[in-house]
Amino acid sequence: MTTTASASLWDTFEHTPSLRQRVFMRYLTATLVDLAVLNLFVEYWEHVSADSFTITLLAAVLLQILLKLTIALEHRLAAFFNARPGGFNKFMRFFTAWLVLFGSKFVILEALALAFGDGLRFGGPFHGIVALIVVVVAMLVVEAALVKFYRRLG
Numbered sequence: 846m847t848t849t850a851s852a853s854l855w856d857t858f859e860h861t862p863s864l865r866q867r868v869f870m871r872y873l874t875a876t877l878v879d880l881a882v883l884n885l886f887v888e889y890w891e892h893v894s895a896d897s898f899t900i901t902l903l904a905a906v907l908l909q910i911l912l913k914l915t916i917a918l919e920h921r922l923a924a925f926f927n928a929r930p931g932g933f934n935k936f937m938r939f940f941t942a943w944l945v946l947f948g949s950k951f952v953i954l955e956a957l958a959l960a961f962g963d964g965l966r967f968g969g970p971f972h973g974i975v976a977l978i979v980v981v982v983a984m985l986v987v988e989a990a991l992v993k994f995y996r997r998l999g
């Protein structure tokens with residue numbers, strides 16, 4: 846790797862990245878994907894609007910954080926109930942997964958409203974919750990498709 850001031854960003858990929866570097870690239874990429882998806886919805890769907898690019902950038906960062914926290918909570922609850930035998934625990938594993946994954950959308954919508962007020966709006970059915978779910982699902986689908994594509998490159 847060159848150490849001159851004219852070294853490009855791509856020169857940094859000549860070495861095997863550390864764990865911290867891989868995590869950084871993973872979250873940077875996911876945030877940029879979320880930013881692109883959110884801005885496409887802002888541009889093409891009347892139920893999603895934003896006052897500025899800066900707001901959608903900050904919203905993408907907040908969404909990435911909240912979605913990762915939601916998934917972490919769901920996995921912890923799943924591990925808790927999976928470690929216990931019995932039909933009730935199996936039911937509770939699926940019920941709590943549904944509750945966290947569905948209920949988190951209300952928390953996320955409220956967090957976005959608190960953070961950005963009228964600068965970012967999700968409208969339509971059920972006070973915008975349907976629009977938020979559509980946007981979040983689209984973000985997750987695009988992220989998963991890109992991960993699948995990336996792994997096929999190797």
